[in-house]
Amino acid sequence: MRRNFAQILQEAKIDPKREYQKLYGMLFERNIPVSNSNRISAYDELSECFLNFSFRGTCLSLDEFNDLHNFNFEKDPADFKIDDLISLCEYMENLLLAYQCIPLSFPYGYGNTRPQLINVQFYLQQIGQVMEKMGYMHATQDGVTIFVEKSPAAVAVAESDLIPADLSYRLISYNHYTMKGQLEAKKTVLVQLAALLEPKRADLKSADKSLEGDLFCLFNNLNIRHNNIDPADPPRYKSVVAKMKPDELERWYDETYQMCLLAFLQLEQLARKDEVQELKKSINKADT
Numbered sequence: 076m077r078r079n080f081a082q083i084l085q086e087a088k089i090d091p092k093r094e095y096q097k098l099y100g101m102l103f104e105r106n107i108p109v110s111n112s113n114r115i116s117a118y119d120e121l122s123e124c125f126l127n128f129s130f131r132g133t134c135l136s137l138d139e140f141n142d143l144h145n146f147n148f149e150k151d152p153a154d155f156k157i158d159d160l161i162s163l164c165e166y167m168e169n170l171l172l173a174y175q176c177i178p179l180s181f182p183y184g185y186g187n188t189r190p191q192l193i194n195v196q197f198y199l200q201q202i203g204q205v206m207e208k209m210g211y212m213h214a215t216q217d218g219v220t221i222f223v224e225k226s227p228a229a230v231a232v233a234e235s236d237l238i239p240a241d242l243s244y245r246l247i248s249y250n251h252y253t254m255k256g257q258l259e260a261k262k263t264v265l266v267q268l269a270a271l272l273e274p275k276r277a278d279l280k281s282a283d284k285s286l287e288g289d290l291f292c293l294f295n296n297l298n299i300r301h302n303n304i305d306p307a308d309p310p311r312y313k314s315v316v317a318k319m320k321p322d323e324l325e326r327w328y329d330e331t332y333q334m335c336l337l338a339f340l341q342l343e344q345l346a347r348k349d350e351v352q353e354l355k356k357s358i359n360k361a362d363t
Contacts, residue, residue: 089208095160099150101201102167107192120192121170128173130219137170158252161211161222164202168220171195214251216244223251228336237275237339242267249332258321261328262299268335269294275342282341290338293331297324 105114122137134140141147146166152159175195206212211222212230229250233243245264254260272279272290280287294300296313304317316324 089205091157091160091209092155094205094209095155095163096151098160098163098167098202098205099148101198102148102163103150109192115192117193117198121174124174124177127177128170130169130173157209160205160209161252164206165221167198168202168222171198172220214244214247216248221248221251223247226250226336228333228340231343232336232339235339235343237271237342239271242271256321256325258325258328261325261332265294265299265328265331265335268332269300272335272338278342278345279338282345283338286334286338286341290331290334293327293334297327297331299328299331 101117103116103118105116105119107115107117107120109115118137125131125137125140126135131140132143134143146162148159148163148166171193174191174193177191206222210225212225214221214223226247229247232238233246238246242264245267248254249261249264269291276287276291279290296303296316298304298313298316301311302308303311303313306312306317319327
């Protein structure tokens with residue numbers, strides 16, 4: 076039986092809420108000395124430099140940016156969720172990377188240069204270690220970093236020649252916490268994967284007939300490639316699917332996604348099969 080995420084974290088001996096509170100303190104506690112009598116927080120320093128961040132849009136302050144994008148972190152969230160930790164890590168990571176890119180000649184006062192007061196590498200290292208222990212990894216597009224659960228299969232498929240570059244990121248980010256409940260976004264990814272697998276259907280059937288049959292049954296009957304929930308279209312209407320609650324349909328979308336990953340891995344294995352056979356012949360010939 077598949078272990079749930081809470082069980083995996085218990086085995087990894089990591090307390091997500093404690094790690095959240097430590098990172099919160101690193102961001103908001105005033106522990107950076109700027110003079111004998113004055114200390115500031117990392118958040119204060121990031122706020123001072125915010126206008127130089129490329130992703131600020133039209134926001135004139137970090138506080139405005141937070142309000143616009145609903146970045147409201149609490150020191151001790153009453154209803155703490157793992158997503159709170161992931162969101163804080165992403166928030167800090169992207170701000171720190173933007174801060175790190177500000178030239179040391181950034182104007183400060185009367186022609187002076189502004190020193191970087193935050194030990195960026197230490198902060199990034201701490202975030203990286205937390206995410207590593209949690210079983211998450213980086214995914215980056217257009218200079219913005221998110222953290223997603225590690226999936227060797229997803230990474231292998233995203234890096235495959237079978238997947239176009241513009242789909243690789245969406246393939247990895249399918250498991251991002253913000254995708255939960257986003258049925259249309261998940262459906263869009265599945266439609267693209269189905270389109271890539273369609274011309275290779277015969278090869279997939281040769282590699283794994285059962286997987287091919289099951290996967291394309293799901294593509295064609297789960298309201299992915301066709302409208303299966305409209306009674307006005309009897310040939311395609313599937314009453315079972317039409318009556319599914321959103322969370323149940325999402326579960327099946329997630330299962331379909333996992334089967335897509337397996338399908339692409341099977342196709343890669345089929346492509347390397349002849350090469351493996353030649354190697355086996357060479358090995359056997361050399362030992363006779």
